[in-house]
Amino acid sequence: MRRLILVTTANLVAFLLLAPVAFAGIGGEGLLGETSDSQVTDAGFILIIFFPTFIGIASLIQYRLEKRKHARDDARKARAQSPDWRGGW
Secondary structure, eight states, X not given: OHHXXXXXXXXXXXHHHHGGGTTGGGTTOBTXXXXXXXXXXXXXXXXXXXXXXXXXXXXXXXXXXXXXXXXXXXXXXXXXHOGGGSXXX
C-alpha cells in the first residue's frame, strides 16, 4: 500500500511538472490552431446539448433496470406465497 501511494505521488508530480512543456513548441495554440469566437460558441452549444441528452438517456436506462428489479422482486414474493412452489418433489 505504501508503494502504491509513493508511485502515485511520483506520477502526479511528474505530470504536473511536465504539463506546461507539453505544447510549448506550438505557441500555446490548441490542436486545431487559433480558435475563433464562433468555434468557442459552437463548442459551448454542443456541451449544452450533450449533457441534458446524456442525463436523459442514463435516467431512462436506470428506470428500465429498476422496473426489471422490482418485477423480479414481486415474482420472488409471489413464488414464496404460492403453495405450488413450496416443498420439494
